[in-house]
Amino acid sequence: MAFPTHRPRRLRRTAALxxxxxxxxxxxxxxxxxxxxxxxxxxxxPISTMPGISQITVREVAAEARALxxxxxxxxxxxxxxxxxxxxxxxxxxxxxxVPRAVAAIKDAVPELVVxxxxxxxxxxxxxxxxxxxxxxxxxxxxxxxxATLEVLAKAAVAHARAGADIVAPSDMMDGRxxxxxxxxxxxxxxxxxILSYAVKYASAFYGPFREAAECAPQFGDxxxxxxxxxxxxxxxxxxxxxxxxGADMLMVKPALPYLDVLQRIRQAFDxxxxxxxxxxxxxxxxxxxxxxxxxEQRAVRELLTSIRRAGADFILTYHAKDAAxxx
Ligand code: PBG
Numbered sequence: 001m002a003f004p005t006h007r008p009r010r011l012r013r014t015a016a017l018x019x020x021x022x023x024x025x026x027x028x029x030x031x032x033x034x035x036x037x038x039x040x041x042x043x044x045x046p047i048s049t050m051p052g053i054s055q056i057t058v059r060e061v062a063a064e065a066r067a068l069x070x071x072x073x074x075x076x077x078x079x080x081x082x083x084x085x086x087x088x089x090x091x092x093x094x095x096x097x098x099v100p101r102a103v104a105a106i107k108d109a110v111p112e113l114v115v116x117x118x119x120x121x122x123x124x125x126x127x128x129x130x131x132x133x134x135x136x137x138x139x140x141x142x143x144x145x146x147x148a149t150l151e152v153l154a155k156a157a158v159a160h161a162r163a164g165a166d167i168v169a170p171s172d173m174m175d176g177r178x179x180x181x182x183x184x185x186x187x188x189x190x191x192x193x194x195i196l197s198y199a200v201k202y203a204s205a206f207y208g209p210f211r212e213a214a215e216c217a218p219q220f221g222d223x224x225x226x227x228x229x230x231x232x233x234x235x236x237x238x239x240x241x242x243x244x245x246x247g248a249d250m251l252m253v254k255p256a257l258p259y260l261d262v263l264q265r266i267r268q269a270f271d272x273x274x275x276x277x278x279x280x281x282x283x284x285x286x287x288x289x290x291x292x293x294x295x296x297e298q299r300a301v302r303e304l305l306t307s308i309r310r311a312g313a314d315f316i317l318t319y320h321a322k323d324a325a326x327x328x
Contacts, residue, residue, distance in 0.1 A: 025309070026316075028324070032316065033073055036214060038055040038057060039057070050319060068321075071322055071326065076106070077169065078103065086126055087126050089125040089132070089152055092152055093159045095162065100162070103163040107164040116196060122218075128219050153181060157170070157184065161185055166193070168194075171201060178246035194250065197240075198277070199248065200228065207255075244270065257308070260311040277318075278320065
C-alpha cells in the first residue's frame with residue numbers, strides 16, 4: 001500500500017475547499033451575447049435551428065441591452081440583416097443600416113455596455129460570400145477578390161464606429177483587412193475604436209445554424225477559399241501575428257470547442273486579450289441534446305464555458321450567455 005504525502009482529494013472534500021482552489025472561473029462579465037438585428041422583418045422572428053434565439057428589429061434592441069446589463073453581461077456583438085442586398089454588399093456601410101442604428105440605440109439606452117460589431121459583407125451580398133467576386137484566373141469559376149473587398153470592409157467599420165461602436169470585429173478573413181480598417185478609422189479620427197480580429201477562423205460545419213440566423217448562406221461553393229483549413233494550427237500563429245502587426249488590439253479563435261488546442265497555442269504565443277466564439281452549431285448541439293433529455297444543459301454549458309476559459313480565452317462570445325449568466 002502506498003501512502004503519498006500529497007493527496008489531491010483532501011482539497012476536494014467540500015464545496016468551499018473546491019471553490020478555494022479552483023483555477024478557472026467564468027463570470028457573466030466574461031460573456032458576449034450576439035444579437036441579430038434585421039430590417040427585413042417587422043417583429044422578432046425565432047431562428048428554428050437555434051432554439052431560444054431570435055432575429056430582432058431595431059425597436060427591441062434597447063430592451064435587449066437592458067436585459068444584458070441586468071444579467072451582468074458585459075458586451076454584445078451585433079450582426080445586421082439589411083432589407084436589400086446586392087452583389088457588392090453596399091448596404092454593409094449604410095450609416096442608416098441595421099447595425100449603426102442598433103449601436104446608437106444601445107449607446108442611448110445602456111452606454112456602458114461594450115458594443116462590438118461584426119464587420120463582414122456576407123449578410124449584405126446577394127451571393128452570400130464574404131467579399132466582392134471576380135472570375136478565378138484560368139477558370140470560369142468565381143472567387144472572392146481579396147483587395148477589392150478591403151475598402152467595403154473598412155467603410156463598414158467606419159459606419160459602425162461613427163455610430164458609437166467600441167470595438168469592430170472583422171470576420172471576413174481577407175488578408176490585410178485589419179490594416180485597411182485601422183488606416184481608415186484613424187483617417188476619420190476614430191483612433192479610439194478597437195479592433196477585435198477574427199484572426200483564426202476556420203472553414204467550419206458548425207456555422208450552419210448561423211447562416212439561417214444571419215441569412216448569409218453562400219449561394220454557390222463554400223468559404224474554404226478564405227477561411228482556414230481545419231487541419232492547420234501553425235497557420236493560426238501566422239494569421240494572428242499578421243493581424244497584430246496590422247494593428248489588431250485583440251484576437252479571436254473561432255469556433256471554440258473543436259479548436260481548444262489552437263486557442264491554447266494562441267494564448268501561449270500572444271499577450272493581447274483573446275476571445276473565443278462558441279458558435280451556432282456548438283449551441284445547437286447542446287440544445288438538441290438537452291431537448292432530448294440526453295444531458296443536463298446548465299451543467300454542460302458551465303463545463304464547456306469553463307473549458308474555453310481554461311484553454312486561454314479571456315472572453316467568450318456565446319448564445320448561451322443569458323442562460324449561463326442566470327446560473328453562474
Ligand atoms: C461571417 C460570420 C459567420 C459567423 C460569424 N460571422 C458565418 C460564416 O463565416 O459563415 C458564424 C457565427 C456562428 O456560427 O455562430 N459574417
